[in-house]
Amino acid sequence: MFRPGHLHRSHIADGQRPAFSLNLDYELGKDEQQRSGISFLLHGTVAEQTINEAFFLPRDSAFNFAHEVNVLLKKHGMHTHGGPIMLFHDEYDQMFEHIRALLQAESGEAVDLREFE
Secondary structure, eight states, X not given: OEETTEEEEEEOOXXXXXXXEEEEEEEEEEOTTOOEXXXXXXXXXXXXXEEEEXXXXXXXXXXXXXXXXXXXXXXXXXXXXXXXXXXXXXXXXXXXXXXXXXXXXXXXXXXXXXXXX
């Protein structure tokens, strides 16, 4: 379920994926260097293990949020083939567009590749 600033994913264990109930909250923010970007909070449970991870992505890399979520989930022992963020692609697209609007980013806008190093 998506609403601006929030994405919820849940799944019942099925032998391929463990049970999970995850929330990804996000808002426009700034980091310690005053770079604008998106502040994220991933919280919930995976296989009854509690997850509560905050992270910040600067403007140039904020659209790579699904990758960052997968890195955090792997850290907590969840294999993320396909990733839970991508389960319902239409909601992922809505979140992507909302982040684009928050950052006032335009399609095709140049990015600073140093952010990805």
